[in-house]
Amino acid sequence: MSKVLVSDSIDQAGIDILSQVATVDVKLGLKPAELIAIIGEYDALMIRSGTRVTQEIIDAGTQLKIIGRAGVGVDNVDVPAATRRGIVVVNSPEGNTIAAAEHALAMILALSRHIPDANASVKRGAWDRNSFVGAEVYKKTLGVVGLGKIGSHVAAVARTMGMKLLAYDPFISTERAEQIGCQLVELDLLFQQADYITLHIPKTPETTHLINATTLAKMKPTARIINCARGGIIDEVALAAALKAGKIGGAALDVFESEPLGESELRSLGKEVILTPHLGASTAEAQVNVAIDVAEQIRDVLLGLPARSAVNIPGLGPDVLEELKPYMQLAETLGNLVGQLAGGRVEVLNIRLQGELATNKSQPLIVAALKGLLYQALRERVNYVNANIEAKERGIRVIETRDASIRDYAGTLHLEATGTLGTHSVTGALLGEREIHLTDVDGFPINVPPSKYMLFTLHRDMPGIIGKLGSLLGSFNVNIASMQVGRKIVRGDAVMALSIDDPLPEGILDEIIKVPGIRDAYTVTL
Ligand SMILES: NC(=O)c1ccc[n+]([C@@H]2O[C@H](COP(=O)([O-])OP(=O)(O)OC[C@H]3O[C@@H](n4cnc5c(N)ncnc54)[C@H](O)[C@@H]3O)[C@@H](O)[C@H]2O)c1
Numbered sequence: 001m002s003k004v005l006v007s008d009s010i011d012q013a014g015i016d017i018l019s020q021v022a023t024v025d026v027k028l029g030l031k032p033a034e035l036i037a038i039i040g041e042y043d044a045l046m047i048r049s050g051t052r053v054t055q056e057i058i059d060a061g062t063q064l065k066i067i068g069r070a071g072v073g074v075d076n077v078d079v080p081a082a083t084r085r086g087i088v089v090v091n092s093p094e095g096n097t098i099a100a101a102e103h104a105l106a107m108i109l110a111l112s113r114h115i116p117d118a119n120a121s122v123k124r125g126a127w128d129r130n131s132f133v134g135a136e137v138y139k140k141t142l143g144v145v146g147l148g149k150i151g152s153h154v155a156a157v158a159r160t161m162g163m164k165l166l167a168y169d170p171f172i173s174t175e176r177a178e179q180i181g182c183q184l185v186e187l188d189l190l191f192q193q194a195d196y197i198t199l200h201i202p203k204t205p206e207t208t209h210l211i212n213a214t215t216l217a218k219m220k221p222t223a224r225i226i227n228c229a230r231g232g233i234i235d236e237v238a239l240a241a242a243l244k245a246g247k248i249g250g251a252a253l254d255v256f257e258s259e260p261l262g263e264s265e266l267r268s269l270g271k272e273v274i275l276t277p278h279l280g281a282s283t284a285e286a287q288v289n290v291a292i293d294v295a296e297q298i299r300d301v302l303l304g305l306p307a308r309s310a311v312n313i314p315g316l317g318p319d320v321l322e323e324l325k326p327y328m329q330l331a332e333t334l335g336n337l338v339g340q341l342a343g344g345r346v347e348v349l350n351i352r353l354q355g356e357l358a359t360n361k362s363q364p365l366i367v368a369a370l371k372g373l374l375y376q377a378l379r380e381r382v383n384y385v386n387a388n389i390e391a392k393e394r395g396i397r398v399i400e401t402r403d404a405s406i407r408d409y410a411g412t413l414h415l416e417a418t419g420t421l422g423t424h425s426v427t428g429a430l431l432g433e434r435e436i437h438l439t440d441v442d443g444f445p446i447n448v449p450p451s452k453y454m455l456f457t458l459h460r461d462m463p464g465i466i467g468k469l470g471s472l473l474g475s476f477n478v479n480i481a482s483m484q485v486g487r488k489i490v491r492g493d494a495v496m497a498l499s500i501d502d503p504l505p506e507g508i509l510d511e512i513i514k515v516p517g518i519r520d521a522y523t524v525t526l
């Protein structure tokens with residue numbers, strides 16, 4: 001019989017499902033070393049946010065087939081390490097949406113009416129009606145940062161309370177925002193105009209410390225900020241300083257840069273600050289939802305069936321998967337690349353299967369391309385199972401074509417993304433059946449394998465330009481691993497594709513564009 005280890009508190013409904021197919025051990029509060037010592041016995045691990053599943057734990061889990069996260073965020077799991085070991089990672093993308101949204105709404109109201117401090121004061125024996133005069137949310141402006149599942153629900157409820165809604169989400173269409181009653185605006189405007197700012201975005205390199213001393217300074221002195229998304233999106237030191245100095249009106253936080261919250265200035269602040277210990281998903285209903293959702297997936301995988309919300313493995317049969325895997329990787333890489341070249345919000349994705357590929361199954365390739373395209377917005381939350389739905393929700397129109405007559409390589413995949421900032425295209429092929437090569441960027445022929453960090457320029461093909469760019473990168477200590485120029489005619493327009501060893505330092509793109517002859521430059525991370 002299989003063995004499942006449950007290392008965080010999970011609703012009994014999930015344990016009951018697992019017990020149908022496995023021996024279930026519930027061991028809470030394990031230290032990392034204790035978990036490493038025993039994980040080798042188990043076929044599955046079921047967790048919430050309390051267990052950090054590091055590469056060391058994954059390596060020690062020699063029998064592990066699946067890690068189930070009873071919740072949304074898998075940022076406490078080293079997903080690439082699990083993927084490398086062939087371990088499926090599943091989550092419950094929607095099981096706690098309502099719970100988290102309602103917690104954010106509760107925070108908005110509790111903050112406005114000083115409920116926690118007023119309650120504590122009465123319980124201490126006082127009857128102080130003067131210290132807790134609050135503010136109404138009616139006709140106030142709510143700025144929703146991140147209009148995904150949770151942000152949309154918060155917005156919809158806030159609207160019924162008579163709030164005016166602004167939203168910032170670069171990956172959501174204006175139509176979708178309007179459906180929810182939100183006006184999509186730039187972040188600065190949202191910061192300037194909102195009375196309440198609620199965060200519902202993933203923590204990514206782009207969103208880390210999105211709320212910092214500079215952005216806090218743009219807000220109204222009465223603004224109240226709510227974070228029920230992820231710790232680290234707010235710079236807590238800057239927030240405490242802004243609150244102390246009266247630069248903003250209040251804050252309600254459910255998540256923290258480091259959890260459990262250690263020593264923090266925030267603890268010493270008064271009724272303008274509410275802190276809860278990561279309770280967003282802690283409702284009876286949500287815990288039943290996520291426990292059942294994830295336990296069913298663990299059961300299925302242990303029985304050899306596919307999982308419905310795998311974050312790292314497509315929900316396809318193993319045979320199809322094996323055959324298509326290299327092409328899916330090609331599609332995903334091209335999707336990720338064209339998404340970053342296009343920038344902004346993509347509205348249309350054209351996918352053309354060319355040459356031998358024209359006779360292939362297209363659906364898995366489309367899903368993989370969309371997964372790549374949406375990666376910048378959703379990170380590990382987009383997977384092969386939800387990529388289609390996520391794209392639809394963002395109003396991305398997918399157009400699929402086939403052209404068997406294009407035979408530059410045996411089979412190529414061509415992706416063209418049109419968005420708010422223009423149109424870009426990329427083409428790629430598999431060399432030797434598995435090695436991905438980029439064969440065309442924006443209509444210019446090249447032949448380079450993609451690398452983690454790349455720089456693309458659009459420039460005039462003229463003497464000296466490569467040298468100037470090389471010297472400029474050198475002056476910023478950027479090491480070029482390889483470089484290739486693609487052009488259609490001599491001394492016409494050309495594209496340069498450079499593989500670089502490290503991410504480009506900030507500000508250097510602006511310097512590159514100033515080099516005479518260079519018209520545009522794009523940096524991407526693949
Ligand atoms: N406090 C809790 O207990 C709790 C519970 C559930 C979820 N969460 C967290 O809430 C957050 C939202 O979850 P969700 O289920 O709504 O996710 P979601 O994927 O449905 O929505 C996230 C939205 O953020 C947008 N986005 C991505 N990068 C952005 C950026 N740089 N700027 C603005 N918008 C950006 C995406 O386009 C997407 O629409 C996540 O961080 C999740 O981990 C917390």
Ligand SMILES: O=C(O)[C@H](O)COP(=O)(O)O
Pocket residue numbers: 048049050070071072073074096278279280281282
């Ligand atoms: O990502 C999530 O689902 C939430 O942060 C909830 O985390 P929890 O399961 O530890 O409450």
